[in-house]
Amino acid sequence: MSVSYPEFSSLELLDQYIRNYETENCVQLWKRDSRTIEKMKAVCPLKLKTYNPELKYYSIIYACKKGGRLFKSESSGLRKTSSYKDNCPMAIKLALNSNGTKLKIVHMTENHNHPLDRQLFKNMPKQRKLEMEDKVEAIKMLKENCNQKLVQAYLQEKTGKSVKLKDLKNLRSSSKRSHKKRILNAEQKYKVALFKCKKIASIISNFSMNDFESHCNQLDDIIDLWSQQTEEVIVEHLEIDQEESMIP
Ligand SMILES: [Zn+2]
Structure with missing residues (x-):
């Protein structure tokens, strides 16, 4: 008896199928095992000549959450989830088809070693x-x-x-x-600071020559003061700006 299983031309369609399967059958699936195309290139380069890289996986096994080895919860690697583990054999196996254009289901074991409880299913974190x-x-x-x-x-x-x-x-x-404060990295801080410096430049460029010079002196004092704290970094950025300013 040959069964024709569905195949998927994108990961999005596969994901949709898995989510539908979960709700229709009141089971919660997890990706028990997967091999990426990238990893399999070395093993079977000929078969992967014409593959679709967006499919990403060479093979995937989805299993009932009550089956297989211990797994880590998605939200926290530390949370104990062993209460769901019960060696259930239910699994959906997928593999890349021969020309690498689709992921197709190659095997399905749909029986469970436990009753399927709709209420329990609804109470599982993913379904909530x-x-x-x-x-x-x-x-x-x-x-x-x-x-x-x-x-x-x-x-x-x-x-x-x-x-x-x-x-x-x-x-x-x-x-x-x-809502807590965002932590910026050095590059992001540089951009914010540059924005403010440009504002200063546009303000003082409209001043009279005397005022402009006195403001430039004030800026020099600030640069001297702050560069004592982080000399290297400032020198680096100043060099970049000097190069920029040489462009007419
Ligand atoms: Zn099961």
């Missing part, structure tokens, strides 16, 4: 995850001091997802984190 739009709405409500239980009920009604109070708490604290 809210869409960005719902998150934004929830954060807004929480900031307006709406009662958490009301926000929870509202979101459950709206999305059909099993939103927990702890999810709302996490949302709140992650939105606070993202």
